[in-house]
Amino acid sequence: MSTLIPEFRNVGAAETRSPLLLTRKVTKIYPTREGRDVLAVEDISFFLAAGEFVSVVGSSGCGKTTLMKLIAGLFPPSAGEIVYCGQPVKRAQRGMGIVFQTPVLLPWLTVLENALLPIRVLRLNRAEAEARVKDLLALVGLSGFEHTYPFELSGGMQQRAAIIRSLIHEPHLLLMDEPFGALDALSREQLNIELQRIWLTHRKTVFFITHSITEAVFLSDRVLVMSNRPGRIVKELAIPFERPRDFDITTQADFGRYVHEIRQLLGGSKDA
């Protein structure tokens, strides 16, 4: 695989570190009721180095979510292997946090109790976690909202609370499945900035799924471009911009070149 912009390829540096997660020729076939098997993803091989921010871009239904669920250990691959921290993934991993497209907050719990759900399930120290919730709420500008219920929050605020929940048990790997896909453009930009800030503060490894090319290029160290079903990784691009990035870079020519290249790979004028 060669890239059009080879001077930006710094993947080699990441590869020398031991990968946090590795997939080898992962394939997932779904059986359907009519007996026809659907090939969701095929032959997926990539790695995530510790501390990296990697995005997967692809159009709807290309198997991005399937890939995320495979990594999360929610179901096994039909073929191939997923290795996390040197161990094959056989079931759900406690060292991962997930953010879904919708906030999936429990409406009967306050923001604080929602954020502490992983702590209760994993039976971790609650007092320490409560302090972390306070810090994280401050980081995303939700201080003072501990005791409000999800229905009292806007969509963007709900998704911020969901991000806090995904970080509360201090996972090594954060899986995000189009987390800002349901938000309006302005909230989305704001949350991109906030996510970058969280990432720079906590240095988690982030596996970020999106269908927004701009979002992927803006946030990522590397972007994996996925083809339509069956999903395959057709290209891997390293994004070298300095951090912290602000939204002004999205108007720069270099930025535009990455966006353009990815759009070409995805087959034309999809949304940016």
Added chain:
Amino acid sequence: MRDSSCTAARARAALSRLVWPLISAAVALVGWELLINVYPMPSYVLPAPGSVLRALIAGLGESPASRASFIFHLADTLRATILGFVIGSVLGMALAAMMAEFRIVQRVGFPYVVGFQSLPKVAIAPLYVIWFGYQIESKVAMSATLTLFPVLLNSLQGFVSAERERLELMASLDASRWQTFRHIKFPGALPFVFAGLNLGIVYALLGTIVMEFIGAQRGMGVIVTQLQTVSDTAGVFAILLVLAATGYVLIAVVRTAQRRFTFWTSQQGWARE
């Protein structure tokens, strides 16, 4: 934003909701009294509202230790109803949870539930007399039996309709079956459970009264049959009024609990972007 004008407006709205039922009740009572005056008929067919009121006051005014007291009998009816409701509800929820969690339990149990459901359950009453006797036990058993089914079916529906993403969230945390039930399925099913409990409380009272008709020594159902044998129709009407009020209060209690425990259902979707 509950300023005084808002509170006053709400009070006016509540009052105006009460006005029409009160007017219609007054019209009905006057019409009833007139009907009896214009077309005289024996009081054992249709007693005058006045005599119903007198029977009501007499029944409620008796010493609660006396067998002529409505309170004496109502206490027993209430005790059986509430006990049966609690037992039937807990059993219904527990069975629903077992069926939702363990396929084998559902496979084995559900056909019996459906079969039992199509049986007119009050027909079991004579059997309960044989098994549990003429004391409170048989009444509790009947009211629990009638409560069980609506609670079971609604709860089961609730437990199996947990949102997929909530379950995936729990799965991603490697949560146990019990943790998933306790944190996701049970609280999420509460609106369904309460739909069952709302029906259940009505059936619980029904079950108790039916049992008191069939075989009991105390209870509102017992005095209804006693008053019937002496053709004291005014007394029967008075008891029906007491039972209607009792049912109303029981339903109100369950509704209040429902609002308290499912406060989030009425608010969902509010203030979304």
